[in-house]
Each structure stands twice: as C-alpha cells, then as structure tokens.
Amino acid sequence: MLKLKNLTKVYHSGDEEHVAVDGINLEVKQGEFVILIGPSGCGKTTTLKMINYLEKPTSGEILLNNTPTQHLNVVKLRREIGYVIQDIGLFPHLTIAANIEIVPKLKKMAKNKRRARTRELLEMVGMDPNIYEGRYPAELSGGQQQRIGVLRALAAEPDLILMDEPFGALDPITRDQLQEEIKDLQQRLNKTVVFVTHDMDEALKLADKIVLMRDGIIVQDASPSEMLKNPANDYVREFIGEDRLSPQPDITPVSDVMVSEPLTVPRETSLRDVMSRMKKRKSDFAVIVDDSRNFHGIVTANEIQLLKRQGENSLESVRGQEPITASTTIRDAAHRLANGTPVLGIVNKKQRPIGLVSRVALLRGLVEMWDEASAE
Ligand SMILES: Nc1ncnc2c1ncn2[C@@H]1O[C@H](COP(=O)(O)OP(=O)(O)OP(=O)(O)O)[C@@H](O)[C@H]1O
Ligand SMILES: [Mg+2]
Structure with missing residues (x-):
C-alpha cells in the first residue's frame, strides 16, 4: 500500500543543514497499523509530513499503491489521506461539525449524509452531538479537541490515516478508550494507519509493526512481540525498558x-x-x-x-x-x-x-x- 524508499529530508536554516530524515526504507501493508516511535526530534513528524506532501522529500521516493506520490495531484492526495496533526489544528472560527466535515464537504458529500456521519462519529467517542456539534473549538477541553481532530481524519473515510501523537494530551482513561476505539475501527474497516507516539505502552498495545527511529534513521522495525523477543541492540532494549522485556501474555501471540x-x-x-x-x-x-x-x-x-x-x-x-x-x-x-x-x-x-x-x-x-x- 505504502512504500518509503531511501526517503530523505534535509532542512536548511541559514547556512546550517540538518538531516531530519536520513534515507529510510519502510513498507506498510494494506490494513496494517504501523507505529513510528523514538525520542523528540528523531524525524517522526517529518516522515508523516512527507507522506502526504506537506513537506517535499529532499531525495528518495514514496509509493502509494505503487504510484510515486510526486506524480499525484497534491490536493487530491491530501483529501485521500486522513491526517491528525500533532497540535490538533482545529479551525477556531468553525463549529465542531464544520471542522469534522471539511473534507467530506470538499468531496461534495451530500449535506444530510455528512451531518448524519458527524453525529455518528461524535457518539462513537462519547460526545453528545446535540451538545457539541454547534460549539466552537475554544469551548472544548483539550482532550475533547483531540478527539475531534481524530474524527476529522476519519470523516472522509480515507484508506490511509496518518496520526501524529493523537492521544498525547489525554488522561489515561480517555486515552485507553480512544486507543480501543481506533484499533477496533482500523480492524473493522481494514484501514491502514501510520501513527506516531512517544509512548512504548501505546505502541505495544496498538501496533502490528513498530518502527523505532533515532536521528533520522530506522533502528529496528518489527512486530511488538518480535521486538520484545529480539531487540536489535542496546538502544532498542533501553527504549523498550527492561521491565517490558519479560514475557508479555497480553501481546505474545499464541x-x-x-x-x-x-x-x-x-x-x-x-x-x-x-x-x-x-x-x-x-x-x-x-x-x-x-x-x-x-x-x-x-x-x-x-x-x-x-x-x-x-x-x-x-x-x-x-x-x-x-x-x-x-x-x-x-x-x-x-x-x-x-x-x-x-x-x-x-x-x-x-x-x-x-x-x-x-x-x-x-x-x-x-x-x-x-x-x-x-x-x-
Ligand atoms: N521546518 C523545519 N526547519 C528546520 N528544521 C526542522 C524543521 N522541522 C523540523 N526540523 C528539525 O528536524 C528534526 C526532526 O523533526 P521532527 O518534527 O520530525 O521530529 P519528531 O520526531 O516529530 O519530534 P517530536 O517527538 O518532538 O515531535 C528536528 O531536529 C527538528 O528540529
Ligand atoms: Mg513530532
């Protein structure tokens, strides 16, 4: 479904060059839940942004269903990919419903169908549509705004969804609930998800494949159980944490x-x-x-x-x-x-x-x- 080939991003600021992503190779299959994880500044967001062309790769290639994305129309590409950005990014002057319906509207989905879908989505994350659909983002808590960010990415029913730390600012209970929901949804609808997090527990719980990065490179990519069983090196071991390296019946497959x-x-x-x-x-x-x-x-x-x-x-x-x-x-x-x-x-x-x-x-x-x- 998605292939990154030797993907590289070099940022220039003044005379300084900074290699944010350094020739990474990655294959994501249809229906797979892939998690990019690594310390701050290792290139996770930059990688996501290149996938939907918010950042242009310096070199290398991205194939979406075997087509190099540089040959695709950028506007169309972004409408086909759901994107939850790191700082939520709701439009403050639009109501919650209007925020969720941005892409469906651009895709000319009928108004009543759009609204029904929005109400269904709000209910799915436990927010009463009668209360929330007419409110503005500033009238929501941080966690609620984050949920709307996720719903907005789901509203247009894209096959590929990119999520950049979508649950970062949530309390543990709400986060747990949304994790279950997103995983269930992804499996039921066979969506492909590329998801960024700092949180190893989140990665172990959700991922089919974990991609651990450092300084713009991929240190190891493997299934959660494979990574726990055979960490590639001490960096991986340290990142996973010794306490998680003991047997995990919760995630080890039968x-x-x-x-x-x-x-x-x-x-x-x-x-x-x-x-x-x-x-x-x-x-x-x-x-x-x-x-x-x-x-x-x-x-x-x-x-x-x-x-x-x-x-x-x-x-x-x-x-x-x-x-x-x-x-x-x-x-x-x-x-x-x-x-x-x-x-x-x-x-x-x-x-x-x-x-x-x-x-x-x-x-x-x-x-x-x-x-x-x-x-x-
Ligand atoms: N527009 C930019 N111009 C110059 N450098 C940038 C730019 N955007 C990001 N960088 C640098 O590229 C590197 C990777 O940034 P990126 O945002 O991809 O990190 P990240 O892994 O998402 O980190 P975090 O976990 O903190 O969100 C960082 O060193 C960052 O400072
Ligand atoms: Mg980031």
Missing part, C-alpha cells in the same frame, strides 16, 4: 506456544481409526475437519472413549468449536482455556487448521518464556 501440524481427521473417520492414529502420533487430541477440509472441532482421547461407550462409531456427533487464529494473544487463549475448553484449534484465514493449543502446552510455553527471560 503461535509462540502452539503445537503445529496437529493430527487432522475427517468427520466420518471411525473411532477405531482415530484412536490408532492418535496412538501412533502420541497425541491426546485430533483436529476434526469438514468436507471442505475446514476446521470443525477437536476431539480428545477421553471423549473418544465416552463416544464408544455411547455406541457411536464415528466423529459425526462431536460438536463444533469456535477456533482462534495464530495472532490471538496468549492471554485471550488462556481465558478461553480457563473457561471449560481443554484445547483450542488454531486456523488460518481460510479456516484451515494450522495448530492447536492445550492447557498443558500453554503452561509449558509460558514457563519456557519465563525461564528464558530470567536467564538473560
């Missing part, structure tokens, strides 16, 4: 502890066959698939004994189960395992089984992670 390539059997398999195959594989579980080889459920050795006693011959009567995916967190998997199911099936996007995780496997995985972390 794929880290899953049993892959599980024994898989079609529903019509006889109980005798299943038993003998489980013995051969030394497995206490078998994944049951339907006629299209999609995940149906899981059967345990105990359940097979029970079925036999009930006079069943095949797996047809085993109830289906809701599977999880490889990116489900260990924490969410643990919740499901604690609430009755002894083992969970893991599927890919096509609903094909790729693994399973049992209570024992999950505990073993956790113990291993803790041991590894304390050995370092």
Whole structure:
C-alpha cells in the first residue's frame, strides 16, 4: 500500500543543514497499523509530513499503491489521506461539525449524509452531538479537541490515516478508550494507519509493526512481540525498558506456544481409526475437519472413549468449536482455556487448521518464556 524508499529530508536554516530524515526504507501493508516511535526530534513528524506532501522529500521516493506520490495531484492526495496533526489544528472560527466535515464537504458529500456521519462519529467517542456539534473549538477541553481532530481524519473515510501523537494530551482513561476505539475501527474497516507516539505502552498495545527511529534513521522495525523477543541492540532494549522485556501474555501471540501440524481427521473417520492414529502420533487430541477440509472441532482421547461407550462409531456427533487464529494473544487463549475448553484449534484465514493449543502446552510455553527471560 505504502512504500518509503531511501526517503530523505534535509532542512536548511541559514547556512546550517540538518538531516531530519536520513534515507529510510519502510513498507506498510494494506490494513496494517504501523507505529513510528523514538525520542523528540528523531524525524517522526517529518516522515508523516512527507507522506502526504506537506513537506517535499529532499531525495528518495514514496509509493502509494505503487504510484510515486510526486506524480499525484497534491490536493487530491491530501483529501485521500486522513491526517491528525500533532497540535490538533482545529479551525477556531468553525463549529465542531464544520471542522469534522471539511473534507467530506470538499468531496461534495451530500449535506444530510455528512451531518448524519458527524453525529455518528461524535457518539462513537462519547460526545453528545446535540451538545457539541454547534460549539466552537475554544469551548472544548483539550482532550475533547483531540478527539475531534481524530474524527476529522476519519470523516472522509480515507484508506490511509496518518496520526501524529493523537492521544498525547489525554488522561489515561480517555486515552485507553480512544486507543480501543481506533484499533477496533482500523480492524473493522481494514484501514491502514501510520501513527506516531512517544509512548512504548501505546505502541505495544496498538501496533502490528513498530518502527523505532533515532536521528533520522530506522533502528529496528518489527512486530511488538518480535521486538520484545529480539531487540536489535542496546538502544532498542533501553527504549523498550527492561521491565517490558519479560514475557508479555497480553501481546505474545499464541503461535509462540502452539503445537503445529496437529493430527487432522475427517468427520466420518471411525473411532477405531482415530484412536490408532492418535496412538501412533502420541497425541491426546485430533483436529476434526469438514468436507471442505475446514476446521470443525477437536476431539480428545477421553471423549473418544465416552463416544464408544455411547455406541457411536464415528466423529459425526462431536460438536463444533469456535477456533482462534495464530495472532490471538496468549492471554485471550488462556481465558478461553480457563473457561471449560481443554484445547483450542488454531486456523488460518481460510479456516484451515494450522495448530492447536492445550492447557498443558500453554503452561509449558509460558514457563519456557519465563525461564528464558530470567536467564538473560
Ligand atoms: N521546518 C523545519 N526547519 C528546520 N528544521 C526542522 C524543521 N522541522 C523540523 N526540523 C528539525 O528536524 C528534526 C526532526 O523533526 P521532527 O518534527 O520530525 O521530529 P519528531 O520526531 O516529530 O519530534 P517530536 O517527538 O518532538 O515531535 C528536528 O531536529 C527538528 O528540529
Ligand atoms: Mg513530532
């Protein structure tokens, strides 16, 4: 969706030259939530500004859906990209509704449709439209203004949204709430987000990919769990903070502890066959698939004994189960395992089984992670 190639920005002030962004390369996929993080002055805002051409790159290239952005019409480009700027930047002489509707209006969206959308957005962030749509920015708190800044970027339903520390000035509870909302929205609508923050906790919570910068370069880009597991160097380690480097069930995906390539059997398999195959594989579980080889459920050795006693011959009567995916967190998997199911099936996007995780496997995985972390 978005590619930065050798992107460089040199600012000149008087005779001084300052390299704000120094030849960075980055690929952002459709639907990805990418977070730029790093100390003040490392080039985060400059990078965002170059993406929608608020700053012209000194050299290098930006590809948006494979088209170099320097060939695109700047005005159109900016309307297609949602941008939440670092200092909010609401227009003081326009009402809240008018601020949110700037781009939809430019795009000639019908007035009643626009207004309905604005009201829906305000409700989404817990601001009563009847109270707020007619107010002016100065009549809002800093946190409320920040929410409006976010809504304004969402209003035109852009595929790509750039956000520069959008939640910086919020209290922790409101920030938490807005983080959940933005993540939910991004996943539901499959939006691509490039988001700047100073806050590592925010990055770990929201990002599919974290890009850690220093002095205009990218020091490491990796998924949160990858970065925690393998920090590229001491700078990364220090930035993450030692306390976060211990195992994090909240963000570690279940794929880290899953049993892959599980024994898989079609529903019509006889109980005798299943038993003998489980013995051969030394497995206490078998994944049951339907006629299209999609995940149906899981059967345990105990359940097979029970079925036999009930006079069943095949797996047809085993109830289906809701599977999880490889990116489900260990924490969410643990919740499901604690609430009755002894083992969970893991599927890919096509609903094909790729693994399973049992209570024992999950505990073993956790113990291993803790041991590894304390050995370092
Ligand atoms: N218009 C400008 N002219 C000259 N130098 C600039 C200009 N804008 C930014 N810089 C410099 O470029 C560097 C990168 O700035 P940038 O705003 O991208 O940092 P940042 O990572 O967003 O920092 P912060 O976290 O404080 O927002 C800084 O050293 C800054 O002083
Ligand atoms: Mg900045």
